[in-house]
Amino acid sequence: MKVIDAHIHFSKIKSFQHTADHLSKVNYSYEGLKAEMKEADIVLAIGMGVTETDNMGFPDNAAATPMGLDLHAALPEHVVYCPGINPYHMGKDAVIRLEQEIQKENVVGIKIYLGYYPFYAYDEVYDPVYKLAAKYHIPVVFHTGDTYSERGLLKYAHPLTIDEVSVKHRNINFMMAHFGDPWTLTGAEVIYKNSNVYADLSGLIVGAKKELDQAQEGIFLNHLKHALVYSNSYHKLLFGTDWPLAPLKEYKNFVMNLIPEQYHEDVFYRTALKVFPRIKKFL
Helix, strand or coil, X not given: CCEEEEEECCCCCHHHXXXXXXXXXXXXXXXXXXXXXXXXXXXXXXXXXXXXXXXXXXXXXXXXXCECCCCCCCCCCCEEEECXXXXXXXXXXXXXXXXXXXXXXXXXXXXECECCECCCCCCHHHHHXXXXXXXXXXCEEEECCCCCCCXXXXXXXXXXXXXXXXXXXXXXXXXEEHHHCCCHHHHHHHHHHCCCEEEECCCCCCCCHHHHHHHCCXXXXXXXXXXXXXXXXXXXXXXXXXXXXXXXXXXXXXXXXXXXXXXXXXXHHXXXXXXXXXXXXXX
16 A cells, blocks of 8 residues: 655754654654655655744744754655745745745645644735745645643633634645644544635654553543544545654554554545645655
């Protein structure tokens, strides 16, 4: 089965490097990503652009829009990306740079970091982003749910806020990263109700194989399993890992155990083609 990872990272973020070294135990590098993609039979990975400066670290008010993938001078083969948005830097020049970035062949969407930055999805600061997404027929990815930083503000990352944006912009496809976890039942309702909203299953667990195996025992994931059954929308879910927060192969096996086998082709491949139509040329 072909597998598309709809959510990875490949940026010089100190917290990502610390996680790779001490929690997930992955080789967070150009060669490390190439090797893991091969081992996990992942034919394409979509990177989420994010950058930080030494003064602040992510979420970084000084990072320039668009934020990219700067871990290495070049991207590994079969890696495309969604440039990230810093709402503090969305002036005229930034919008021009973003449009120029979107015109690159390997740009397949746009990433907005709700919660990391204190702006709701429906804030007018993001209006230029939605205009560009509609113009170029690309999706917008939202961080939703828990933030990987204590400086995040959770209320801005609640998945219910996506409902308002999806109704206002019916001509744009939206993807909620992390299924809104821990508010997965709300996330389930949002994708069930709105035909233009999808969700990825990335970043549900941080750690190595031991942590992924332990998470499937007991009641830890009952809220997620409840949401999956409640929405009955497996065709609107995408596989993603949030690498380097977890190793690719082990996280793939973790998600395969969550999703009924008859929906694997959709979750791991087909739905990504619908949400990110530009990726077809790379497959």
